[in-house]
Amino acid sequence: MNATFDVVEGLTLVNPVGRLDFEASAIFQKQMEQVIAEAAGRSSQPVLVNCAALDYVSSAGLRVFLVAARAAKSAGIRFSVCALTASVKEVFDVSGFSRIIDVQADLDSAKGVLAASRSA
């Protein structure tokens, strides 16, 4: 799995591509920890993970999202994921993770929600 990290429109946008399995999870978790630390340094900038190109997520991958969401909450950062593919959404729903992690339908609506929360 590859991931790109951009700062756009006042938020940190993470774009994972491919399969987030056991092997990829360890690296991705470190990257997310760094992203959240940097976002905290930028006036608690929100972090959005765009999962449009994420084909698969395993239990270990789900844990990365959970750990990132908890770290973001501790740092006072808003954390969201968006544009889940059907299979990834199913895993989020089945595990119940979509109840504790903010899931947005697509990138545009996620950006809108995050922008609104900042201005609120």
Added chain:
Amino acid sequence: MFFIGMRMVGSHLRQLAGSNLRSLLAHTFKRPGIAQLAGFVSGALTQSTSAVTFIVTGLVSAGTLPLAVALVMLAWANVGTSVLVLAAAFDAHVLILYLMGMLGVAFFSGLDQSERFRHAVFALLGIGLLLLGIAMLKDSVTAMNGNPWVVEFMQFAGSGAAVAFLAGMILAIGVQSSSIVTILALPLVQHGLLSMEQTAIMIYGANTGSGIAVLLLASGLEGTSKQVALCQGILRGLAATVLVVLYLVETSTGVPLLLSGIRWLAAMPGTQAGLIHLAFQLVIVVIAAVAGKLTLRLAVGLAPPSQAESVMKPAYLFPEAVQDPATALSLVRLEYLGLVRVLPDYLEDLRPPEERAAGALPLQIRHAASSGIASAIENFLGALMRANHDLDAEKVFEDRSRLQELELLQLALSQFAQDVASLPDTERPPFAGQMVEGLHALLTVVVEAIEDDSSDAREMVQLLTEERGALIERVRSELLSGAASLAGREALLSAIMRFERIVWMLRRLAPVAGSDAMSLAA
């Protein structure tokens, strides 16, 4: 008649002793010197070395009885089985008449219907039938005594030590008892068809055969369970070696040894045979005392603990800990956490190879190991209560209830995994894999929450385990209209139902007091 009696004696005496027999055996190791008595009594009650061996095997496998104590008990159980042989060696005609008279009174007064006395009545009836069977056998042997082919056959069986030994061994393997072979040989001995030397070597063969029978019965076992049977086999093999050597020395050189001693002790051939059988069992006791450690080492070397056994033993509990309730309860907590920690492993067989946790056990072994440890914790809690009458019972009941909930969860996870595993690859929809990964992640979070024991973590579990009715209903209807076979759909629907149940159980496993649940989405 003899065999019917034999079976009745064994089964009804076992019923009579009931769980007390097991309890008697389980508690012996706590009192030095009682192990021998318990072994003797259980041998006398069951009249079967195999039966005692396998009762002891169960106790050793469950960790209730140390193997070293089991060895002593096995040795003395053999001596116990000699009681019937000695009883049968005497002329029992008068005894049978008295016994039958007593039984007639017992049946007439309805004791055979009484829950309390019926096993005693039927055990006595068994003894009566058995003795009557032997008496009839003796009478028929008298009639056969003059039959030329019988004489010829017995001459062949006793023509050489090796033939007599083999005959006894094969018969004992067949009937799985050296006592039966000895008892059956008694009429032949008493009517002079077998000499004392022939009888002795046949009894040695029979005892070796019953050891082989135990080993054959234990051939499907492994680890500790097999070690007990191996001990029995090794002890019998060593005793046979010692006694056969003594026999050969005595018969070839004329030096007075065991056989001469027995002749000096008893003049009647039947009694001599009974004493030879008893001598074999006493040699086993001596060998167990002298070479017990060697026997144990050999048995452990031949059947090392299996993978399942190694992981089935509690990591923290030890019997003496029940004396200190505070320590005991903290050990229970550690053991419980150990069981919780391996809950996600129930799903490892179902996951893609690259996702599996290193060192995770196959489902069957995992479940056996976890169930075994849970039972050990329950037993430990019971012992804790018994040892401390002033203990806060509510705390123990809480722990026990939590443990029972965990056991139900273990079972549900095992059944869920079996349901999913039963689906052929071609019929496994993507949802099955998603359900497995989702549940694995959920289990991982629950494990962390229980280990952390923080209210935040527990609140998160409450959110994660909220009811999923809509999702489950959608998936269920999709599956019903899918292309899978009827059996495939059945397995899938069963897995989904179990999944829902598991989520509900996880919610109960990590409860949170009162407050609103915490969401990371906030």
